[in-house]
Amino acid sequence: MKALWKALCAAAMVGMTMTSAQAEEKSITIGTMSWEDLTPITGITRKVLEDKGYTVKVVPFSEWGIAYAALTKGDIQMLASQTDYVAQDYWNKNKNRLEKISPVSHGLFQGVAVPKYVPIDSMEQLNENADKFGGKIVGIEPGSGLMRDTSNSVKEYDLKLQLVEGSTAAMTAALKSAVDRKEWIAVTIWEPSWMMQKYDVKFLQDPKGVFPPPQSYYWIGKKGFSADYPHAREVIASIYVPLADITAMNSAVNDGKTMDEAIAAWTESHADLIKRWENIKSE
Known part of the structure; x- marks a missing residue:
């Protein structure tokens, strides 16, 4: 057996x-x-x-x-x-x-970023500098999760800046042009991206936690x-x-x-x- x-x-x-x-x-x-x-x-x-x-x-x-x-x-x-x-x-x-x-x-990570030479660090500082940013945040394609979050941030922070829909290519061109001229610009961006390495930018702090970790x-x-x-x-x-x-x-x-x-x-x-x-x- x-x-x-x-x-x-x-x-x-x-x-x-x-x-x-x-x-x-x-x-x-x-x-x-x-x-x-x-x-x-x-x-x-x-x-x-x-x-x-x-x-x-x-x-x-x-x-x-x-x-x-x-x-x-x-x-x-x-x-x-x-x-x-x-x-x-x-x-x-x-x-x-x-x-x-x-x-x-x-x-x-996804959020709103500005060039490092721009002397602000938080979403809460956008309104007081709205004119310097031309009254806008340069966005990408409508319907993306990043644009949805940024739209929510405009409401949560009661921003005076308009979120401008467009394309990744158009946003990249606007960022390059602003950096070349040392102008103020706020853009929707993400990491990992070659843009984060090529352009010296920083994410704005999000004290209200609108953007995901x-x-x-x-x-x-x-x-x-x-x-x-x-x-x-x-x-x-x-x-x-x-x-x-x-x-x-x-x-x-x-x-x-x-x-x-x-x-x-x-x-x-x-x-x-x-x-x-x-x-x-x-x-």
């Missing part, structure tokens, strides 16, 4: 091992938003997984709703997302069908990802990309490199770190 029991246990273990091995042989499809913060995270993770023998396909999305729908349906296996605020509604709606795999970066980036997957990809999950959990490095890669792109070139340069200069990430014993 004991011999039979041992044989059954051994057969079960073999079956489990075969199931795990089969799962680990699958390719992985990664979704990404085509944004300057998520593209480097995705590219670096792809590189590490491919070095470990995985076949990785990257599918770009332009809207969170479409990306989350693809993830819950299984069209993609994983997606980098901020779940605490930027995509909170989509995460909350779908989280029963999803899982957090691991954090991959931290520090996303710094947010984390997570790799998320369809529920069951970690069970289907146990070794890949361990590899992914080792990857962490500092926000400053994401900003630097985007600065390189702004200076003329392609994103693939910027990512390749980063991975080459961090070869020892990547080897440590990849030093996960295969299942």
